Amino acid sequence: MKILIEGEDYLIDQLTTVFDDPKFYNQNANNGRIISVGYYHSFEKKELIYMLPKVFMKDNQETVFGISKDELYNFENNETFKHNEEYKWIRQLLVYFYNSLTEYKRRIKNTSIVESSLAFELNTNLGNEEYSYLDLLLTFVNFYKKNKTTILYKHIEYKSNQAKKPKWEKTIRKSLPILDSKSMPIYIEIKNKKKVINSEEELLIYFFSILNKFNIEHQLHLKIDTSYTLIKGNKFEQLEKNGLSKLRKIKHRYFSDTLRRMYVLCEMYFSKTDTSSSKKKKEEFISVRNYNIVFEDMVDKLFSDKLDENKEVNSVSLDELKYNDDGKIIDHIFDYQSLIDTSDIFYIGDSKYYKSGNEANKLSKYKQFTYAKNIIQFNIDLLNDNQVYKDNIKYRDEITEGYNISPNFFIYGYIKDYKNFDDNKLKPKNEEPVKSYHYQNRLFDRDTLFVHQYEINFLYVLKSYSTFNDSKIIEFRDTTKKEFRNKFINFFNNPESSKFKLFSKEVDSQEAKNLVENNFKLLNGKCYYSSENKLIIAKYENDDSLDNLINSNQFEIEKLIVSK
Incomplete structure (x- = not known):
């Protein structure tokens, strides 16, 4: 097994040793830069390769694991790292x-994006109904x-049933028993004159020989009972080549659910390794070049x-504003x-x-402001047609012509603790938000926008993407929504x-209307009539023009209420 990291350079000799195809890296002289993120397995080279996202790299060219990328590549040879x-x-x-x-x-095949390049972002030779070598290993x-x-019980049971005229003296002298919970000896190997072939034992031998191969190659640290007969070395390599035909000769011997499932697993394995068919794949892979799309979908879920x-403006729905024609999901x-x-x-x-610790550039911030304005305009267009996206959503107040604040x-x-998959570690990245405005002193103007920045544990997002059920996701959303609102x-x-x-x-409403109309130029973009019948005025620092109006009309200081 080898572990590489996206965007990092490796010696070309290293890459040609593990990859059958150069599509996963760009060569430059004696180096190759990994351009994909994903999983790769070569049946000929018998090597599992992982190309991890660049978030596992720090800026100082050290990985988040506390070792260099080259040490990570050869981590199975690093004794300290290996036994961690x-x-x-x-x-x-x-x-x-x-x-x-x-x-x-699985998710992108169900997406509603039409004529997008998204389908070409994912590079794989595994069909929707196919399983990979890694799927088999894990199963x-x-x-x-x-x-x-x-x-184990079936193994002992059949061994006992197959014993004909046992020679107990020889058995006790030459065999080691297993002691049960009451310290009673159970003999696995029974010595007798006539050896009777156990048909069910044949399947157990195949299963545990495959498991032993996985255990050795990938250092799984499984404890396989020594009483099982195992096929190893050259004999196992020969079994891989013709195991499918051997297995199918004993197909109809099994009636137990456990043994039948065991048979199916062995059949799946041998169908991968059997070389009698010229159609067998030499390699399998799932990779993506623009991993930011995968990360966006992970966060989006x-x-x-x-x-x-169904809610549309000029035949465009909010869902289509979210998913662009180029396949990029730019928001949540x-x-x-x-x-x-x-409201x-x-x-x-x-x-x-980005790599852990980096921050968005100015271009990303401008894109976010543009997208936020598109969402605002979508809702205003609905309002102009006497519609709303949902009954309680309110973007513009007709009395003041002020705009609600868009968070x-x-x-x-980011990755701080590479062993922590269970805590989201969601926290503000900066105390001050990024700001955009046309008039600095107008809070309730549609062009006044604020963007708070947060960090979240990448490993938590990674785990949640494929393991969280709906209730756990809803629980996360409820908590996070409150945190985001309270931060603002x-x-x-x-x-x-x-x-x-x-x-x-x-x-x-009438009093609010009169007050605004009589002072419209003064209050334009600075006030908003809330759904709770409050006229709210936002006074920017050093804006003394509002002092007389606020004092003469007995406005009181307003404190926004946090979510509980």
Whole structure:
């Protein structure tokens, strides 16, 4: 097994040794740069290869595992690294990583994107109904762990039943027994004159020979009982070539569910390794060149609600605004309680796929502002047609012509503890949000936008993508939505950070209308009439023009309420 990292350079001699095809890297002189993320297995070279995302690299050319990329490539030869918790963490990581690729493969075939390049982003020679070498390895191990007691019992039972006229003196002298829970001896090997072939033992021999091969090649640290007869070395290589025909000769001998499942597993393995057919694959792989698309889908599955595809403006739905024709999913979107009242608003985000610790550039920030304005315009167009996306969603107030605040966020994947798959470690990346505005002193203007930035444990996202059920995802969303809203509220409740001080007064709609119309130029973009019948004024620092209006009309300081 070899582990490489996307975007990193390796000696070309190393890469040609493990890959049958150069499509996974770009060659430059004596080096090759990995351009794909994924899983690869060569049947001829008998090598498992993982190309991990660049988030596993730090800026100082060290991996998040605390070793260099070259040490990671040869990690099976590194004794210190190799025996770190007996590979538990690295095997867990690689299984989750592989499952994330297969989950993405499953999800994109159901996508509603039309005429996109997304289908070409995923590079694989495994069909939708096919399984990989790694699928087989994991299935064999899981089957053994779940059924080893039953298998051992059947092994002992058949050994006992096949014993004809046992010679107990010879058996006791030359065999070692197994002691049961009551310290009673059970003899596995019984000496007798006539050897009787156990037909069910033949299947057990095949199964445990395959399991032993997996155990040795991939250092799985499985304890296989020594009483089983195993086929090893050259004899096993010969069995791989003709095992399918041997297996099918004993196909109809098995009636137990456990043995029948065992037979199917052996059949699947030999169908992969049997060389009698010229159609057998020499390699198998699942890889993607633009892994940011996979990461975006991973985050999106965690964060985003299902969008209504039936609500359209000019034959364009919100779902189509989310998924571009080029196949790129540029955002995450969900509706939740707005910052200033009990109405709802869309929270709009974008996931950022970088090395651990990096931050979005100016271009990414401009794209986010543009996308947020598209969502705002979509809802305003519905309003102009006397429609709403949902009854409680409110983007513009007709009395003040002010716009509700649109919360925006960036999500970065990072790895701090490479063994931690269970804590999301979601935290703000910066205390101050990224800002965009046309008029700096107008909070309730459609061009005034704020983007908070967050980091999330990449390994948690990786695990959640293929293992979380709907209830666990909903639980994560509920908690995260509150965190995001409260982060914005705490920002606006602190005038030193936001530069705005909020004032409010509870008035009926007619009084609010009169006050705004009489002071429209002064209040334009600075006030909003909430769903709770409050006229809210946002006073920017040093904007003394509002002081007289606020004092004479007895406005009070407004504190936004956090979610509980």
